[in-house]
Amino acid sequence: MVLVWAIFFIEVFVLTLLKPLITDFESATLYLIAFNVIFVFISFIKYRKGIRELLFAAFVLRLLTMFWDVYARNIYLLPHSGNDSEGFLISASHISNDLSLLKTDMYGGLYTKALGVLFYITEPERLLGQYINVLLGVSIIVFLYKILSLLEINKKTKELSITLLCFFPQAIIFSGILLRENIISFLVVISFYFFIKWYKYGKKFNGPLSIIFLAIASIFHSGVIGILVGYIFMFMFSKQGENKLTFNRNTIVIFFLFTFASLFSYTQLNEFLFSKFNSIQEVNDLYDSVNDRIGSSTYLVGLNVDSIWKLIFFSPIKMFYFLTSPLPMDWRGLSDIISFFLDGLIYLGIMMYCAFHINKWKKGHPLIIGVLVMLLAVVFIFGMGVANAGTAIRHRHKIYPIIIIIFALVNHSKKSRLQSKEIKEKGEKSVIDI
Incomplete structure (x- = not known):
């Protein structure tokens, strides 16, 4: 999926350069999506049989959901699409017309601000924002597969777990409409991916990266910061190379370090990280x-x-x-x-x-x-x-x-x-x- 995302951002950059020449931005966005879809399908080919078909099906379902939400909502409005999704679109559109609004409190918070910047360099085209959610939805599945592979989960369990995510109705819907759930879920999965790499292989940068991505996710919604409690538990009591939990004096040192970090976050970064609890x-x-x-x-x-x-x-x-x-x-x-x-x-x-x-x-x-x-x-x-x-x-x-x-x-x-x-x-x- 790295190549897919790279191609997508290159397409957005080209779209930005050609912006003065484009008269029908919706059609241009559809061409962008069609071109990117080719690379999505190419990226799935490397996966083994069974997983490959699940990824294909999951992506197509999410893509169809996106098109339904944009072009067939008058027939049936999908669950969760409506008030918030339209509010996010309106806020992002306002920001795209006036970047000074980035300094103010906007409906949707960081999500609509990021979307507003994207719309500023391109155009307020909802298809672009919703296709990002489609890519995020598939990326979540890919990273789940990577995590299960790192954990050496057996083949049948891995396929069943991937299936539960690929065809979970809410996951399909949230990947096709204009809400921020997918970006938060994606950041949480990335965080957990680095946490598992730390658990399996150690290495100094994996632990901090897991916390950094979780902190970014908490900026979108502070509730997910609760996952950090489990991270701290494992940082303190698990030991690389041993299939058990251990307790020693080193865990006490780590406990005090995290306690200090937590106090600092609460006293110095409370408004930024924990705005939901203000x-x-x-x-x-x-x-x-x-x-x-x-x-x-x-x-x-x-x-x-x-x-x-x-x-x-x-x-x-x-x-x-x-x-x-x-x-x-x-x-x-x-x-x-x-x-x-x-x-x-x-x-x-x-x-x-x-x-x-x-x-x-x-x-x-x-x-x-x-x-x-x-x-x-x-x-x-x-x-x-x-x-x-x-x-x-x-x-x-x-x-x-x-x-x-x-x-x-x-x-x-x-x-x-x-x-x-x-x-x-x-x-x-x-x-x-x-």
């Missing part, structure tokens, strides 16, 4: 944030948090709802039913599968524990701040690839244990036969 100045503000419910698809309407003990007690419920809503008791109609079966039920199924094998994790991959810590931290942050099914669907998509990774690790560990058991049984049978 409204929380004291404990009562935190309770107000947890109790806040906006929108027609709200859940847990009767739940009220007014103490730290209630916050702790109700957090598992809030986290569960964040990952699975809209649940049957909150269904308002067909759209909620479809959302549950095509989204919430998938999360629920993965959670139940992993929980069913939790008693065997201690014999499996120690990374499972680290990823679980990441997910618990980030789901706690999002779960506390979200009480709307529509918002929950969008936010949990940001961590869906990480959820797929823990599923792959658990499934791989399960299959490895079964294979070991079969080999042992065959060996015992051979001894008896002799």
